[in-house]
Amino acid sequence: MPAQDEAPPTLTRDDVIKVAMLARLALSDTELSSLTEELSKIVGFVSQLSELDTDEVEPLAHPLDSQNVFREDRPVPSLATADALRCAPRHDEECFLVPAVLGESGSA
Amino acid sequence: MTAESHHPFTTVIGLEVHVQLQTETKLFCGCVTTFGSAPNTQVCPTCLGLPGSLPVMNRRAFDLSLRAALALNCKIASFTKWDRKNYFYPDLPKGYQISQFDLPFSYEGHLEVTDPKGAFEPRNVRIIRVHLEEDAGKSMHDETAGTADSRIDLNRTGTPLCEIVTEPDMRSPEEARAWLNELKLLLVYLGVSDCNMQEGSLRVDANVNLHIPQPDGRLAKTPIVEIKNMNSFRSVERALIYETERQWGEWQATHAEIGSMPKQTRGWDDSAGVTRGQRHKEESSDYRYFPEPDLVPVTVSEEQVATVRATMGEPPAMLRKTLAERWHIPAYDADVLVNQGPELVEYFEDLANKVGEGKVASNWMQQDVLRMLNERGGRIADFPVQPAAVADIIARVKKGDFDTGRGKEIFAAVLETGKPVDEVVASMGIAAVDEGDLQKLCEELIAENPKIVADVKGGKEQAAGGLIGQAKRKNPNVNPGKVRALALELIRALP
Numbered sequence: 307m308p309a310q311d312e313a314p315p316t317l318t319r320d321d322v323i324k325v326a327m328l329a330r331l332a333l334s335d336t337e338l339s340s341l342t343e344e345l346s347k348i349v350g351f352v353s354q355l356s357e358l359d360t361d362e363v364e365p366l367a368h369p370l371d372s373q374n375v376f377r378e379d380r381p382v383p384s385l386a387t388a389d390a391l392r393c394a395p396r397h398d399e400e401c402f403l404v405p406a407v408l409g410e411s412g413s414a
Numbered sequence: 415m416t417a418e419s420h421h422p423f424t425t426v427i428g429l430e431v432h433v434q435l436q437t438e439t440k441l442f443c444g445c446v447t448t449f450g451s452a453p454n455t456q457v458c459p460t461c462l463g464l465p466g467s468l469p470v471m472n473r474r475a476f477d478l479s480l481r482a483a484l485a486l487n488c489k490i491a492s493f494t495k496w497d498r499k500n501y502f503y504p505d506l507p508k509g510y511q512i513s514q515f516d517l518p519f520s521y522e523g524h525l526e527v528t529d530p531k532g533a534f535e536p537r538n539v540r541i542i543r544v545h546l547e548e549d550a551g552k553s554m555h556d557e558t559a560g561t562a563d564s565r566i567d568l569n570r571t572g573t574p575l576c577e578i579v580t581e582p583d584m585r586s587p588e589e590a591r592a593w594l595n596e597l598k599l600l601l602v603y604l605g606v607s608d609c610n611m612q613e614g615s616l617r618v619d620a621n622v623n624l625h626i627p628q629p630d631g632r633l634a635k636t637p638i639v640e641i642k643n644m645n646s647f648r649s650v651e652r653a654l655i656y657e658t659e660r661q662w663g664e665w666q667a668t669h670a671e672i673g674s675m676p677k678q679t680r681g682w683d684d685s686a687g688v689t690r691g692q693r694h695k696e697e698s699s700d701y702r703y704f705p706e707p708d709l710v711p712v713t714v715s716e717e718q719v720a721t722v723r724a725t726m727g728e729p730p731a732m733l734r735k736t737l738a739e740r741w742h743i744p745a746y747d748a749d750v751l752v753n754q755g756p757e758l759v760e761y762f763e764d765l766a767n768k769v770g771e772g773k774v775a776s777n778w779m780q781q782d783v784l785r786m787l788n789e790r791g792g793r794i795a796d797f798p799v800q801p802a803a804v805a806d807i808i809a810r811v812k813k814g815d816f817d818t819g820r821g822k823e824i825f826a827a828v829l830e831t832g833k834p835v836d837e838v839v840a841s842m843g844i845a846a847v848d849e850g851d852l853q854k855l856c857e858e859l860i861a862e863n864p865k866i867v868a869d870v871k872g873g874k875e876q877a878a879g880g881l882i883g884q885a886k887r888k889n890p891n892v893n894p895g896k897v898r899a900l901a902l903e904l905i906r907a908l909p
Contacts, residue, residue, distance in 0.1 A: 324700075367517070367705055368711055373710050377470040377472060379437050382443070382458070383444075390568075400453040400454055403563045403565060405563065407504055
């Protein structure tokens with residue numbers, strides 16, 4: 307392996323806190339410490355790729371060498387409502403139940 | 415009135431529009447997209463995001479979005495892919511939305527809007543991109559029920575949406591509304607979407623700020639605000655007017671410029687007529703997009719583009735010209751007709767064909783059919799008087815059975831009673847006045863009106879007009895034109 311010109315990027319504890327928040331993970335202090343170390347190693351490992359000259363390489367959109375997979379616009383029976391709701395932790399006759407959602411939808 | 419008419423600034427508006435594509439089924443599964451069904455009756459493992467399920471792209475959704483992009487004069491990418499937009503929300507069961515990030519299937523288009531009354535200059539609005547993505551579900555919270563829960567209906571989850579993003583090219587709330595009307599018309603004409611805002615088939619977010627020239631020549635820009643929750647084009651216009659005034663007030667108070675704070679999102683409260691700041695979700699913009707591994711990319715060839723282009727029908731802007739030329743009607747008439755939508759244009763063309771004269775058909779459309787349609791509400795497809803009946807009435811007017819005024823009364827009666835034209839004409843006691851009766855009537859009139867006769871003989875033909883009112887009183891069914899012609903003939907023949 308060629309010697310690296312720069313030190314590999316490292317993750318700070320704050321980076322991990324942020325990523326955990328985005329993933330809705332509640333991490334203990336111990337977990338934060340170990341994950342910061344482990345994730346830093348992963349990022350460092352992947353950063354070896356930056357040593358390669360990829361200027362002439364097309365970005366890969368998908369690992370499969372396949373394109374244009376479609377289905378026709380034809381209806382297929384849906385699940386029965388009771389079956390759709392069955393695995394939900396909480397539901398009523400027709401809907402999934404979640405803690406109160408107030409305000410705006412996240413996106414779209 | 416627009417804001418810039420009394421304030422020293424330019425209003426800068428860009429729009430982000432989501433339209434639901436007119437498909438039978440969802441974007442990635444075979445569940446139907448029928449509006450208004452009972453909650454969670456149109457869901458399956460794929461749109462519920464259950465483990466092991468995989469999305470497969472709906473061909474029609476892709477073709478319709480291609481049609482929309484071409485109609486918006488966009489460039490079509492030969493290679494396109496989908497990405498995951500990650501965020502947590504109860505109406506998004508997978509925890510991500512399948513959308514397009516860096517390689518949308520189309521980009522750099524434009525759509526021009528003109529105002530037939532000339533309220534603003536024609537405005538060419540540039541389109542940054544059009545992409546294809548899936549919709550989220552619906553969360554319902556009944557505050558009056560006093561329950562702590564929200565109920566989630568995932569019927570809408572996975573419904574195909576086209577997202578259309580414009581450059582900030584609009585310069586007034588009025589222009590933004592007019593542009594939205596033109597966009598809606600275009601998408602309805604091309605069968606891309608029904609654009610029904612009440613059913614959520616068309617949703618608009620607006621970005622707005624003000625550019626304010628400074629004494630030193632610099633252009634100060636107020637922070638950009640994104641307005642959400644507008645449920646009609648009228649609301650969009652009102653929200654933008656309100657927001658323009660609000661930002662002007664804010665500028666005068668704080669002189670805060672763009673970049674001094676993060677982009678703000680405000681929700682429109684239609685009944686209160688104000689925009690309100692929405693809680694800023696921390697890091698909400700960090701969507702961590704990455705390529706969707708469950709969908710393979712799509713390539714589009716030039717032949718495919720040509721096929722879609724050849725079969726997509728006439729956009730409204732072109733149809734206005736076509737109608738004006740084909741039927742020899744003024745541009746204004748064509749504009750009014752086309753702006754009512756494809757069903758009305760079909761009705762008009764049917765009528766014009768039967769009547770054989772475009773301008774006459776257009777006059778009847780605007781003065782009678784449209785007026786009545788607006789009074790009654792509803793769609794032209796459900797309008798009880800068919801073009802054949804209107805053409806029948808017009809033909810009888812031309813033949814001289816009765817005059818236009820009487821024809822309009824007959825039209826109204828046909829609409830009201832639902833009876834055929836023949837029956838209405840008979841029941842109104844309207845029978846064509848025969849030549850003998852007309853002759854007798856004119857002779858009587860001449861005998862009774864020596865002054866008018868003298869005036870006409872003296873060269874004042876317009877004096878004959880005085881006879882027509884009297885003729886109508888004697889027999890309401892006489893044709894004024896015929897009375898006038900015959901009376902003049904008889905008077906000239908007098909010694």
